[in-house]
Amino acid sequence: MTRVFSGVQPTGHLTLGNYLGAMRRWAAVDQHRADSLFCVVDLHALTVEHDPARVRRLSLQATSLLLASGLDPEVCTVYLQSHVDEHTRLSYLLECVATDGEMRRMIQYKEKTAKVRERGGSVRLSLLTYPVLMAADILAYGTDEVPVGEDQVQHVELTRDLAVRFNQRYGHTFVVPKATVPEVAARVMNLQDPTTKMGKSDESGSGVVYLLDEPEVVRKKVMRAVTDSGREVVYDRDERPGLANLLEILAACTGGDPEALSGVYETYGSLKKDTADAVVELLRPLQERHRALCADPGYVEGVLRDGAERARAMARPTVDAAYRAIGLLPAVADTGAGVALNTAR
Ligand code: TYM
Numbered sequence: 210m211t212r213v214f215s216g217v218q219p220t221g222h223l224t225l226g227n228y229l230g231a232m233r234r235w236a237a238v239d240q241h242r243a244d245s246l247f248c249v250v251d252l253h254a255l256t257v258e259h260d261p262a263r264v265r266r267l268s269l270q271a272t273s274l275l276l277a278s279g280l281d282p283e284v285c286t287v288y289l290q291s292h293v294d295e296h297t298r299l300s301y302l303l304e305c306v307a308t309d310g311e312m313r314r315m316i317q318y319k320e321k322t323a324k325v326r327e328r329g330g331s332v333r334l335s336l337l338t339y340p341v342l343m344a345a346d347i348l349a350y351g352t353d354e355v356p357v358g359e360d361q362v363q364h365v366e367l368t369r370d371l372a373v374r375f376n377q378r379y380g381h382t383f384v385v386p387k388a389t390v391p392e393v394a395a396r397v398m399n400l401q402d403p404t405t406k407m408g409k410s411d412e413s414g415s416g417v418v419y420l421l422d423e424p425e426v427v428r429k430k431v432m433r434a435v436t437d438s439g440r441e442v443v444y445d446r447d448e449r450p451g452l453a454n455l456l457e458i459l460a461a462c463t464g465g466d467p468e469a470l471s472g473v474y475e476t477y478g479s480l481k482k483d484t485a486d487a488v489v490e491l492l493r494p495l496q497e498r499h500r501a502l503c504a505d506p507g508y509v510e511g512v513l514r515d516g517a518e519r520a521r522a523m524a525r526p527t528v529d530a531a532y533r534a535i536g537l538l539p540a541v542a543d544t545g546a547g548v549a550l551n552t553a554r
Pocket of ligand 1: 214215216217218219225226227228229230231232250253342343344346347355356357358359360361364394395396397398406407408
């Protein structure tokens with residue numbers, strides 16, 4: 210059976226971009242057709258300045274939102290990254306395969322370091338090595354497919370390179386995974402600045418629709434979206450990025466096609482209104498389920514406990530095999546290790 214792995218960082222409140230680019234497919238498609246794991250990658254949230262209490266809160270909130278989006282813990286595995294040591298065990302081995310140059314070429318690293326430096330902060334070393342931890346997340350599970358938004362494709366490509374390199378040097382150990390991205394809304398843009406991604410760490414939040422925004426807030430944000438100076442509704446990502454973003458969001462919410470939808474609207478106002486309504490309707494059931502889950506924190510904690518146990522059992526054999534392959538001795542009873550030491554050249 211195909212193995213699917215994907216994850217989300219608890220660095221901020223989850224957004225419409227997270228949902229349309231990734232989470233929605235996990236729940237609607239991936240969990241039903243594959244043996245799948247969905248991880249709240251809390252260790253990744255420590256790569257930038259963080260408040261420990263907020264990370265704890267956001268980790269639980271992200272888990273509840275994954276469940277509210279329709280992930281069924283009877284069907285797939287939902288867990289927190291820090292509960293399964295195999296991720297960090299494998300990450301170190303992969304650091305011994307990756308190169309410094311490769312890490313510095315990552316687009317997200319360049320963007321995020323620029324932001325940190327702009328604010329006069331210092332860049333954590335873990336921000337540089339973050340794609341290696343992400344590779345470990347994926348490779349530990351023998352993953353075939355990684356459903357992500359467009360911004361994560363470069364990291365999955367790196368993961369492929371590391372898997373191939375490791376296998377060539379030390380013998381076949383890892384499945385070489387591939388990224389899958391949605392046809393529409395693979396990169397939802399900020400409503401106030403349609404040249405940048407709609408991201409959870411945005412400072413003002415006015416161009417970002419959060420999954421838990423009240424309907425009136427969603428409507429306001431969409432109605433105030435920056436569009437372009439033209440009058441006609443056309444779908445052109447390069448020349449009319451604001452409009453194209455709205456058309457993509459509407460298409461993703463209603464199952465339509467952005468190009469075809471552009472022919473339906475004569476004014477920006479009517480497009481915005483329908484887009485706002487579509488987003489509100491899309492989020493309504495998710496928000497209702499989220500409210501119900503918040504009333505039952507014991508359930509969410511139970512899901513995480515069971516999920517971590519299952520994930521550990523799945524990851525351990527592959528990570529142990531990687532330790533052997535790269536040249537590390539197993540910590541077994543004296544006799545076995547002794548023989549190996551005596552016969553080693
Ligand atoms: P993160 O937490 O930034 O985002 C989670 C998922 O949402 C997608 N996404 C978007 N898709 C479309 N438009 C947007 N504006 C948008 N914003 C976010 C992301 O592409 C992602 O699929 N490094 C990852 C987390 C991670 C991971 C992994 C993912 C860690 N280990 C292993 C897959 C496999 C990240 O920061 O995602």
